[in-house]
Amino acid sequence: MTKNLTHLQRLEAEAIHIFREVAATFSNPVMLYSIGKDSSVMLHLAMKAFYPAKPPFPFLHVDSKWKFKEMIAFRDSEAQRLGFDLLVHSNQEGIEQGISPFEHGSNTHTHIMKTVALRQALDKYGFDAAFGGARRDEEKSRAKERIFSFRNAQHSWDPKNQRPEMWKIYNTRVAKGESIRVFPISNWTELDIWQYIMQEEIPIVPLYFSASRPVVERDGMLIMRDDERMKMLPGEVLQEKMVRFRTLGCYPLTGAVESDAATLPEIVSEMLVSRTSERQGRMIDKDEAGSMEKKKREGYF
C-alpha cells in the first residue's frame, strides 16, 4: 500500500511502469495515436517515462480520412512540438472504393477504414506491441480486458482465454506474428483524465471546448458539418450552435453536445453534473448489441 502518493500520482506511476516494461521487452513497439484527449495524456506519459530520452518507438495514426480537420492540424503541430516519430496509415483500397460513413453506414466504415486499416499497418511494419488509450471505465467489455492483452496472428482477441495478469508482472512473450495490445491508462476514469490534463496543462484538440459550430440534427445526434462531403438530407437545417465534443472520432459518427463550457474547469464542472456517459456520442458502441466486444475481437481497439 502506498499512502503518500495521491490517486493521480499512483495512476501516473503505474502507466510509466507499463510504458517502460514494453520498451524493455518488445523488439518493435508502436503507440497508436488517435489525437483525442486520452491520446494526449498517453503522449504526455510516454514523454515522462523515457525522459531525458525520447520515447523509443514511433506513433501511428490510422487515418480514416473522416477525422475533423482540427484533429489533423493538432496532430501535426504536436508531432512538431515534441519531435516524435509520426507514422500515418490509411486503407488505400477503402479510399479507392470511396468508403463513406454516410453511404456505407458506421459498421462498414469502421470495419474497413479503422479495423482493416489498423491490421494492415500492424502487418506492414511488423509491430509486436501496440499501445492503446482504452480505459476500463469506458465500456463493459473493456472493463474485462487485461493491461497486456494478447492478440493472435490474425489480430483477434479471445476474451474467454486471457492470460492471468498477476501483480505488476506482465507476460510479454509472443511468438512470431502474434502481438500484444497494451493499455497503460486502463485504470483511469474520465474524471482522472480531465484532472490530469488540468494539473499537467496538457494540450488537447480545441474541439473539446465549446464554440459556435455548424451542426445538423440527425438520428438524434448533433453532427458537425466539417466539410462538403456531408450532404444535407430533405428537411435538415444547418444551424450554428454553441457545442463541444466529449470524445473525438470520425466527424460523421461523433455527436456534439450543446454546451457553454469553454475552459477546462467548466468542462470538468459540466462532466460532474452530467447524467450521460461520454460514449453516448459514439454510434459504433450501439449499432449492435455487444458491439464493442465484437469490434475488439475483429481487431478494433
Add this chain to the structure above:
Amino acid sequence: MSKLAQVEISPAMSAAEEISAYMAEQEKKSLLRFLTCGSVDDGKSTLIGRLLYDTKLIFEDQLAALTNDSRKHGTNGEDIDFALLVDGLEAEREQGITIDVAYRFFSTPKRKFIVADTPGHEQYTRNMATGASTADLAIVLVDARQGILRQTRRHSFIASLLGIRNIVLAVNKIDLVDYSQDIFDAIVADYQAFASKLGFNTIQAIPLSARFGDNVIGPSANLPWYKGPALLQHLENVPLDSADAARPFRFPVQFVNRPNLDFRGFAGTIASGTVSPGDEVVVAKSGKSSRVKRIVTWDGDLEKASEGQAVTIVLDDEIEVSRGNMLVAPEARPEVADQFAAHLVWFAEHALIPGRSYILRTETDQVTATVTDLKHRIDINTFAEVAAKSLDLNEVGVCNISTQEPIAFDSYKSNRSTGSFILIDRLTNATVGAGMIDFALRRASNVHWQALDVDKASRAAQKDQKPAVLWFTGLSGSGKSTIANLVEKRLSSLGKHTYILDGDNVRHGLNRDLGFTEEDRVENIRRVGEVAKLMVDAGLIVLVSFISPFVTERRMVRELLSDGEFMEIFVDTPFEECARRDPKGLYAKALRGEIKNFTGVDSPYEPPENPELHLKTVGRTTEELASEVEKLLTEHGIIFNYDQSSWSI
C-alpha cells in the same frame, strides 16, 4: 444528488474556484482496491451494480440500456438486473455468469475505489487470483440460503495466500431467509471456524441484500438486530495497511536509459522504502556498491523518492547494472539465490510437472526454472497437506524451485513486489502459474562449484576430439538404437571415444525407479540429460537413444549444453511402420491396452521443430542413414577429413 454536493461550495465561488476546491478534495482521498469473490450465483455482480447505482455512478444512457437488457437477459423479471451492468462479455450475458475479472471505479466523499469483480466458477479461479493479486481487501459473498460452499473456502484461501488481510463476509440474499439472525450467526460461526487458520487481520460480517439494497450503502430497517456498519460505511473506514517506512529500499531495474554518452540512468518503480541523492545503494546480484547521484523525472530532479514512484536513478560511478537486477539498501539486502521454496497456484489445463523447465518472471527479471521438488499440494477444503506428484488446474502446492541463474528476491510476506513470480510455458507462452516465495534454500549458497584444474577442453584435446551429444529421438521401434549403434561402431573405428546411453538400458539401472507417466518421463530425460552433460565434460561423444517425446525436455537438455554441443536427430518413422515392425512386441500389447502411457498410442509424441538432422527412414538402409549422421558430424567439425572408404564395416 450531484457529485459536486460532496464539497461545500459557497455561492460566491466561481466555476474555476469550485473546481479547484473539488479537485483539492479529490487529491486528499485515499484509494482502496478490493475484490468481490464467492461462489457462482452468490450475487457478486449484482452487489457491485448496486454499489454503482446507489453511489450515482450510473449514467442515464447506461440505465436506459440496462432497462432494455434486463428485459432481454435479466433474471429478475420486470426489475432491473444490476448484474448486467458489469457482466460485459456476450457469453456472460447469455449464460448469466461472470467469466472474467471486471474492473469498476467509484468514489465517495471519503475514498476512491477500484473494484475487481471476479468469477465464481471453479474453472475461472485463475481470474480470481488475478483480481486478488492487487487488492487490499476482499468481499467474500455467501448466499444466505446456501451457507459456506467449496468456492467460499477456495476463494478465502487464495485471498489469504495472495496476502489480503482484510475480509468482509457479506451474507447476501438475507431477504430470502426472512432476515433471520439465526441463519446469519450460523454462517458467521462456520466461516470463522475455518478462516481462523488463514491469518486475516479483520473479518467484518454483514447481512445484506444486494438486490434490494439492505445494508449496502446504509442501515436497513429490515435488520434491526444487526448493529454493525453497512457495507459502504465499512469500506470507507477500514484502516489501510499503510506503507511501512521502515521497509528497506528496493528498486527493481526495468530499463537502462542511455540517450547519449553523458547520461546513464536506471528506470524503475520503487518497490519499497525511500531513497535520496547521496544514499549508498548496493547492486543486489553483484554486491557492488555506489551512491545515488540524481533522481531524475520529467518534472525535475527529486530530493527524495519513495515506494510506488516511477523514477530514473543516476549513480555516482559506472557500475554494471542491467534489467532484472535490483538497487537495494546496503544494510538490509534481499536474498540472491538460485534455489528457493515457494507456494504455487497452477493456472493451466496441462499439469505442473516437477523437472520440466519453465520461464520464471519476476517484476523485471526472467530466467529458466524448474520445480525440483513438489513437497505437497494443499487441499483447499481442509487446508491439509496432501502428497502430490503434479499440480492440476487451480491447485495450490508448496515446492522447491531451482533457477538457471540466481535471482534477487524477498519473501512474499515481507514484500509483495519483490517476492512474487509467474511461470510461463516455453512453447505456448501461456502464463501457467503464479508463485509466492517463502524463503531461499541455503543449499544455493553452500554448494559451491569445485574449481577443477583439468577442464573440458583439456580432456577433449587429450582425446583429439570435439565432445558432443547426438540425441536420437523418435517413436519406439523407429530405428534409433540401430542407427546409433552403427554410428558408434564407425566412430570407434576412427579412434573416437564414445558412449551410448540407451533408453531401455538406462531404465534398468539409473532410472529403474521411474515409470511411464508424464512426470516420470520428464524426470527420465532430465537425469539422462545431466549424465550426458557429465560425459561431454569428460570429453566423450555421447549417443543418446531415447524416445524423449516432449519438445520441452529436449530443449531443456539442449540448454544444459554449450552452443553446438547438442545435435538433435529426428528418426522419423511413421507410426504404422513402427507398429508393423514392432521388434519387441510392445505395440501389439499397447494396442490391446495392456501397456499404459505408450508413446504414439495413448501418450503423445511431439516431433522436433528444427532438428539438426531429420532422418526419414522408410525405404532406406541403416548404412545410408548412418552416413547421413556422419555427414552432419563432419559439418559440425566433430570428425574431420575422413576417408569414406575406410568407413565401410
